[in-house]
Amino acid sequence: MDRRRFLAAASASVALLAIPRRARAQEEGPQVNTGAANAPMESERYKPVQLAAKGPPIMDTNARDALEHHLHCQCGCNLDVYTCRTTDFSCEVSPAMHKDVMALVSGGYSAPEIMNAFTVVYGDRVLMAPPSSGFDLAAWIAPFGALGAGIALVVLLLRRWHAPAVALAAIHPVAGDATPGEQARLDALVHRDDR
């Protein structure tokens, strides 16, 4: 084997080795907005959602786009169907889901009916927010429940703190006994401290 052939063979080997290495190296990088572009077997993630037409359309384009904001693209990204199809132009799933939405809109279905049809086919994962039923209801209740509990705790603490203060004031009534001059000095002090 002459030198030129040897170099050619070596280059080819390096190139063959380089392909999987490069792929592996990139896997460890930050996956910025990958989703659709890098998801394997995209076509397998799409499932048709089709129903027979039942009447004339009752939704306009804006309502359709708003609906698509509530459907999760199944390409592996974290985006909704509308955002994915108008952002990640290499995605094949969101345009397919969009076509299904358009067909259902043309078939006279309402937004809740379309959402329901998608949920039947894909499951709850197709929704951009947890359903408000079953265990997932906890997702909606917990934040407000926790806040309500916090407010109740503050009010409870205030009452507990306030009670001894009121009792003490009854024995040594000082709070309302300040002369106008004393009150003015106190106000001035508080005002100064505010700064």
Add this chain to the structure above:
Amino acid sequence: MILIGELSLWVALLMATWGTTVGFAGGFSRRAELIASAERASYATFGFVALAAVGLWTALLRSDFSFRYVASYTSANLPSIYKFTAFWAGQSGSLLLWAFILSGYSAIAVYTNRSRNRELMPYVTATLSAITLFFVMTLCFGSNPYERLDWIPPDGTGLNPQLQNPGMAIHPPNLYLGYIGTAIPFAFAIAALITRKLDAGWLSAVRRWTLISWFFNTTGIILGMWWAYVELGWGGYWAWDPVENASFLPWLVNTAFLHSIMVQEKRGMLRKWNVTLVVSAFLLAILGTFITRSGVISSVHSFAQSSVGYWFLGFLVIAFAVTVYLVSTRLHDLESKAELESLVSREASFLFNNLLLVGIAFAVLWGTLFPILSEAVTNNKITVGPPFFNKVNIPLGLALLALTGIGPLIAWRRASLENLKRQFTAPVLAGVTTGAALLAVGMRDVPALIAYTLCGFVTGTIVQEFWKGVGARRRMYKENPVTALLRLVARNRRRYGGYIVHVGIVILFAAFAGLAFKEEFDVTLKGGDTYEATDPYGNQWRFVSQGVSRYEELNRQTTAVLLDAYRNGKQVGVIKTEKRQYTDSRGVPTFQPATEVGIMEGVREDVYVVLAGVVGEDTAEMRITFNPLVWWVWYGGMIMAAGGLIVMWPQAERRRAQAGYSTVLQPATHT
């Protein structure tokens, strides 16, 4: 230099181990020589980690592809600035950045406290060394940036195109400066808990560091929003992605702390709460890092799944356990010195402000983690996306905005009815007038109307506060209005700097509410074709395509479309949007094609154009979006940062005392 850097990482590991050991030993045994040794170890650790960082930068800039990290994130034809920023593009590099900033912060904290807080410092030094040790250990054994390939590729993979953006060059370091800044207050809290020195002393040290953390977290988040807006092409700047949420959590908790610390300074109250907030901010920063790096939660821009995430989980569990133990055994020392006297008082408003901030933090954390919980319980995969976060957080955010206006109007301890009437009249009028005016001009979006009404109210509060302050100075010192304003701010930086931050918040809320009026159009244009659209203000726009052009640049092949933009018949500019195919130095495509958004910025709205694709030779598919008030997001963020700087700026102790921050008000019943 690269070899020195590689070795330095291992020496830093030894130094951090030494600093941790002798720091705690010195603290418990009160041996001065051990404490001094721990402090010197802190400086040395910084030095060695800095050398390790310089080594990696050298490898990146020299395109030394024998290192896996360099080969993975750079290519020979990558512009030098992005070779430099590739330092934090990947897992191990960004961990090294963490260690670098943390060790730098630690050295600064040790140096600036060389004659202060001496009882706390052994434990502060030891805690910081322990955290640094964890990061250096993770680097050495879990994700080493100096890992070598057993062959040298002819070129590297290159940097993800979406990271080749100025926003991405400065956003991560800012965010890391903010994240890691939470470690210093955490270390002081741990030290205060160990020594039971839980008076106001540790708070003054903690406050400045919390402000530093808050400042960088704020700028980091705003820069991240800007990057997402100009680079990702979906037309927004915040998508409630888990990684975004992770950056938001420490910010919320730090903001709560910066308010509640005032209550402790003034009234000696909320001591347990403040300790809890300080440690929570740090633990949330670590939790955020775990979320980002473990892959347990799907995110659009997280690092790939790796074992490093579980190192963070282990660290988080240990830190949490230590904190819970220390707090639970020191509850008696954390008893408040005063009690809340009325619900209608400044301290009560701060308390509710804290509740809301922590409530929002809980809602964000809950929503971020809920998919895991739901799958564990129901074995059913769900998504928690923007519809959930918006529905939950918009009412909470509006309530918080209302409190931003209410808090400054209420006196400390207890406000009288007369005081409330006097303080609230003008701001309420401002709010109502704003709402009525917008209603009159046809605004019908209810959340937006509420938001703008509250913005008017908060603005009224802020203006009134400045007006009164300037008026008082003019009467007392006969100053002209400008001098009075400048001196007012200069002499009361905390108070008026805080109000400037509130101005930024108002602007941000106004800008967020503007999104309710966003308009989008899907457009297909051939060269010479025209598209007409109406923006949310009723202006008539006409876009004329100049056609599609294709050309090559340094490391990419570009397909561009130029649009002539006319508003109400008058040409206002040309918008260029691109699709880029990045290549390595041999011309081999490296990533999926990336979109470069065309943006015509304006105070009232942005015209945002994304090139979807090209059909045939000259037909471009595009999305044109009118984004109202986006400009104000960036400027609101800048004003917040400026306010934060004013608050942070050192003030002489005498003036701080005059400004009332050394004063602890005694409870009324004790007088």
